[in-house]
Amino acid sequence: MRILLDKFSKSFGSTRIIEDMDLEVGSGEMLALLGPSGCGKSTTLFAVCGIHRPTSGRILFGDRDVTHLPSQERNVGVVFQSYALYPHMTVEENIGFPLMVKRVAAADIKKQVADIAALVHIGDLLGRRPAQLSGGQQQRVALARALIRRPDVLLLDEPLANLDAKLRLDMRSEIRRLQKETGITAILVTHDQVEAMSMCDRIAIMKSGEIVQIATPSDMYKDPRTSFVASFLGNPPISFLKGRAQQGAFVLGENGLRLPLAALSGIADGTALSLGVRPEHFGTAGGVPVEGRVVFAETQGRENLYDVVLPDGSVLRSIQPVRDDVKPGDSVRWNLDSASTFVFAADGQRL
Amino acid sequence: MAEKPQISSNTTSANFSSLPVILLLGLFSLPLLVMYAYLFVDTISDTEVGSLIPNEFTLRHWSFLWETKTGKPNIWLVTLNTFIFASCITGVILTVSSMAGYVLSRLNVPARGFFLAGVMVLHAFPSVTLIIAIFIVLQWIGLYNSLIGVILVKAAVELPLGIWLMKGFYDTVPWEIEMAGTVDGASRFTVWRRLVLPQIKPAVMALGLFSFLTGWSEFIMPQVLAPGAKVQVLSVYLASLIIDDNNFDFGTFKAVGVFYVVPVLILYVFFQKHLMNIYGGGTKG
Numbered sequence: 001m002r003i004l005l006d007k008f009s010k011s012f013g014s015t016r017i018i019e020d021m022d023l024e025v026g027s028g029e030m031l032a033l034l035g036p037s038g039c040g041k042s043t044t045l046f047a048v049c050g051i052h053r054p055t056s057g058r059i060l061f062g063d064r065d066v067t068h069l070p071s072q073e074r075n076v077g078v079v080f081q082s083y084a085l086y087p088h089m090t091v092e093e094n095i096g097f098p099l100m101v102k103r104v105a106a107a108d109i110k111k112q113v114a115d116i117a118a119l120v121h122i123g124d125l126l127g128r129r130p131a132q133l134s135g136g137q138q139q140r141v142a143l144a145r146a147l148i149r150r151p152d153v154l155l156l157d158e159p160l161a162n163l164d165a166k167l168r169l170d171m172r173s174e175i176r177r178l179q180k181e182t183g184i185t186a187i188l189v190t191h192d193q194v195e196a197m198s199m200c201d202r203i204a205i206m207k208s209g210e211i212v213q214i215a216t217p218s219d220m221y222k223d224p225r226t227s228f229v230a231s232f233l234g235n236p237p238i239s240f241l242k243g244r245a246q247q248g249a250f251v252l253g254e255n256g257l258r259l260p261l262a263a264l265s266g267i268a269d270g271t272a273l274s275l276g277v278r279p280e281h282f283g284t285a286g287g288v289p290v291e292g293r294v295v296f297a298e299t300q301g302r303e304n305l306y307d308v309v310l311p312d313g314s315v316l317r318s319i320q321p322v323r324d325d326v327k328p329g330d331s332v333r334w335n336l337d338s339a340s341t342f343v344f345a346a347d348g349q350r351l
Numbered sequence: 352m353a354e355k356p357q358i359s360s361n362t363t364s365a366n367f368s369s370l371p372v373i374l375l376l377g378l379f380s381l382p383l384l385v386m387y388a389y390l391f392v393d394t395i396s397d398t399e400v401g402s403l404i405p406n407e408f409t410l411r412h413w414s415f416l417w418e419t420k421t422g423k424p425n426i427w428l429v430t431l432n433t434f435i436f437a438s439c440i441t442g443v444i445l446t447v448s449s450m451a452g453y454v455l456s457r458l459n460v461p462a463r464g465f466f467l468a469g470v471m472v473l474h475a476f477p478s479v480t481l482i483i484a485i486f487i488v489l490q491w492i493g494l495y496n497s498l499i500g501v502i503l504v505k506a507a508v509e510l511p512l513g514i515w516l517m518k519g520f521y522d523t524v525p526w527e528i529e530m531a532g533t534v535d536g537a538s539r540f541t542v543w544r545r546l547v548l549p550q551i552k553p554a555v556m557a558l559g560l561f562s563f564l565t566g567w568s569e570f571i572m573p574q575v576l577a578p579g580a581k582v583q584v585l586s587v588y589l590a591s592l593i594i595d596d597n598n599f600d601f602g603t604f605k606a607v608g609v610f611y612v613v614p615v616l617i618l619y620v621f622f623q624k625h626l627m628n629i630y631g632g633g634t635k636g
């Protein structure tokens with residue numbers, strides 16, 4: 001079911017957290033709300049499920065206006081960051097709780113709980129209490145409880161934040177599998193760009209209560225609208241060079257690097273610019289030679305990561321297939337793929 | 352679940368010998384123990400005037416159990432009254448404070464700050480000073496010399512503490528549990544009853560026990576507000592035994608005292624675990 005936020009605003013007292021947010025999540029789509037901690041992701045999510053009342057604006061599920069509907073009547077499933085399992089109930093009672101409050105017959109509940117538990121692979125844990133489960137198992141119970149009512153909408157608030165790295169990888173594909181199998185519309189809140197990129201159809205990237213850009217993961221990676229978006233996506237992260245415009249070229253320092261860029265035609269000379277270079281676009285391939293000194297090298301198994309200091313002091317990151325010939329302290333002359341760089345104005349807007 | 356007590360009893364012996372501690376505690380408690388033992392011995396024996404050693408066994412002092420003294424109510428009626436008194440107080444306090452505490456802790460009610468402050472002030476207020484006024488009010492509305500009246504008054508006086516305690520315990524329950532409950536479709540009442548209240552069960556048990564004990568040992572209120580023979584409670588009965596200057600009977604007084612304390616001891620034995628819990632922070636996992 002489609003979710004639509006129309007001019008949604010939320011304040012706590014006099015602090016405005018979200019102002020006039022417009023957001024549409026298509027039916028059956030999984031959308032990531034990505035942004036740094038404290039930017040209002042959870043606030044948005046809690047408004048969608050009815051825990052917070054919007055200060056103004058509308059929230060629609062399908063064509064139904066649910067803005068003033070209490071959360072009990074919205075038919076949403078929520079997985080909380082802390083899972084919020086009921087500690088005094090067994091797994092079976094936890095998962096069956098949404099049905100129990102709907103007064104479904106006990107035998108029916110038992111059957112449905114068994115079905116959904118099998119779907120999330122916790123069929124053998126039904127008799128345990130939450131305290132007797134590992135983090136990943138608690139996560140699955142929380143998912144099962146959110147899904148058992150066959151909600152119109154599934155909301156996930158940083159569902160993987162409390163898991164260790166290996167489990168996070170498993171649950172990432174697990175959640176995506178469940179979402180696809182049930183065909184449910186889902187919103188995933190996360191501050192981890194890898195999660196957002198790998199799990200979702202589209203990403204809405206947020207900064208202090210505003211959505212900066214909405215796009216598919218690959219579009220957003222290839223075509224970031226602001227330097228904030230560019231710096232948020234990608235691991236290892238993008239590096240920035242501070243320079244100026246000069247006759248349609250980006251110039252670094254006095255007699256330093258000079259990059260003619262199509263995006264800079266018509267930009268006044270001397271305009272302050274920042275050039276974003278992803279680590280994979282600085283290395284052996286590419287057309288513009290850049291000289292510098294390696295100050296940091298790190299191997300990640302399959303690839304090596306280098307930090308290179310340019311003569312003017314700015315740093316470029318490079319990621320390359322494993323090689324043994326470069327050590328920290330070495331002077332290198334590597335190539336920069338100028339066509340894949342992004343130029344941003346001083347205010348962060350892409351040019 | 353039962354790990355906590357075990358750990359604490361094991362760790363003591365791990366670092367230092369507990370023997371000196373036990374000896375010291377024993378030494379200091381000895382006078383108390385002797386007093387209790389002597390109290391009990393006194394109730395089943397007669398001692399000659401001026402002597403400390405009992406010289407004959409007798410059940411005479413315990414005769415109040417099977418024969419009603421002239422001018423005094425039947426002991427079993429009095430005991431029943433005391434039970435009703437203490438239990439009703441417990442019921443009222445538990446019901447009201449578990450609900451009011453939740454409201455003060457979680458709901459956005461108007462004048463919440465005023466109520467919180469009010470509860471605090473009422474708790475600090477010495478309630479005895481109100482007793483004359485209460486006496487007049489009770490007489491006016493016809494509840495003087497009735498159990499209901501004194502139950503309501505005593506429960507009301509104890510409520511601020513109960514509400515405050517419950518509010519404190521509700522504050523420790525994570526909000527997410529409530530959010531999850533409402534999203535799962537439960538009404539706010541169901542959320543409270545089925546999800547939140549179970550989290551603070553140890554605190555409820557402890558508050559219940561405390562309330563019962565306060566009710567059981569309360570003297571001033573029943574003495575002033577319900578002294579009649581039909582509604583007398585044990586503390587009033589006990590006091591009436593020595594208030595009579597002409598023929599007071601210390602043997603019976605002591606026997607009634609022992610009789611009075613036995614239910615309390617039994618309760619302590621059964622609820623010890625919950626009592627310890629309220630000091631240990633209440634809820635766990």
Ligand SMILES: Nc1ncnc2c1ncn2[C@@H]1O[C@H](COP(=O)(O)OP(=O)(O)O)[C@@H](O)[C@H]1O
Nearest residue numbers: 012015017035036037038039040041042043044
């Ligand atoms: N109940 C509340 N009362 C007041 N401020 C709040 C409340 N909930 C969240 N905030 C504030 O709103 C901002 C956004 O919070 P949140 O949506 O939780 O961020 P996040 O993106 O990390 O999930 C934060 O600055 C937070 O302090």
Ligand SMILES: [Mg+2]
Nearest residue numbers: 041042043158
């Ligand atoms: Mg959050």
